Amino acid sequence: MEPIILASSSLRRQEYFKLLGLPFNIMPSMLDETPRPNQSPADYTADMAVRKINKIIEQLRGRVPYWICGADTAISVDGEIFGKPRDRDHAKSMLEKLRNREHSVSTSIALFNGRNRTIDCKSVVSGVSFAALSGAEIEWYLNTGEWQGSAGSYKIQGLGSCFISSVRGSYSAIVGLPLREFYCMLIDNGYPYGA
Numbered sequence: 001m002e003p004i005i006l007a008s009s010s011l012r013r014q015e016y017f018k019l020l021g022l023p024f025n026i027m028p029s030m031l032d033e034t035p036r037p038n039q040s041p042a043d044y045t046a047d048m049a050v051r052k053i054n055k056i057i058e059q060l061r062g063r064v065p066y067w068i069c070g071a072d073t074a075i076s077v078d079g080e081i082f083g084k085p086r087d088r089d090h091a092k093s094m095l096e097k098l099r100n101r102e103h104s105v106s107t108s109i110a111l112f113n114g115r116n117r118t119i120d121c122k123s124v125v126s127g128v129s130f131a132a133l134s135g136a137e138i139e140w141y142l143n144t145g146e147w148q149g150s151a152g153s154y155k156i157q158g159l160g161s162c163f164i165s166s167v168r169g170s171y172s173a174i175v176g177l178p179l180r181e182f183y184c185m186l187i188d189n190g191y192p193y194g195a
Contacts, residue, residue: 001192004067007052012157013071016177022193029055029070033083041076042123045108048072050121053112067191068112073176075128075152077103082152088142091153095141098152099163100132105152107173109182113189120185124178126169128156133163 001023006013009028017024029052035044052070075082077097085091105128110121146160147153154160156167156174172179186193 002066004069004191005056005065007056007068007070010071010176012176016172016175016179016182020179020183020193024069027056027059029053029059031055033072035074035081035083039081040079041074041081041104041106042108042125044081045072045074045106046110046121046123049108049110050119053110053119057112064112064114066114068114069182070110070112071108071177073105073107073151073174075103075105077101084149084151085147085153088147091147092138092142094153095133095138095147098130098154099138100130102127102129102166102168103152105169105174107170107176107178109178109185111182111185111189111191113191115190118189120189122178122181122185124170124173124181126167126171126174128164128168128174129166130163131165137163 003023003025005027006024007027007029031051049070049072053068056068057064082094105126108123110119112119144159146155146158170178
């Protein structure tokens with residue numbers, strides 16, 4: 001199989017690539033991830049996934065390999081996009097808004113096919129419901145430091161799962177890589193994988 005450039009430093013995405021047995025190289029794109037005005041969460045993540053690929057193509061200056069994968073995940077409540085928290089106070093504010101309600105998790109994945117120079121992009125929207133967290137529970141979680149670098153200030157695959165009462169949709173998409181959609185994308189774009 002040909003290696004895929006993963007335009008992400010996400011450990012979760014790397015773990016999923018390893019699970020799938022895909023050869024890959026990590027090349028984070030280092031973009032400004034500020035949402036553009038009036039973008040929906042799904043439009044924002046799709047835009048970011050494609051922009052990450054284009055940034056890698058730009059950085060490679062014409063030495064473009066066959067495959068590049070970009071992905072992005074955002075959490076939203078009432079249309080407000082929650083990215084990665086700036087600091088502890090910002091994380092606390094997010095967790096207070098998430099408690100005792102469902103929020104949306106939008107994850108988009110984009111795949112660049114260097115043979116025909118096309119980008120395929122798919123988005124998945126899932127729902128996560130938080131329990132009615134107490135102030136003490138939020139403080140405990142903040143003290144773990146797990147919120148750092150995590151969209152929405154929590155990790156569903158870590159201690160954050162202690163606060164989740166239900167999940168609607170794709171768990172792997174919530175973690176950061178919608179496996180079913182990615183598998184189909186590889187097959188549909190002619191990547192030699194699977195049956």
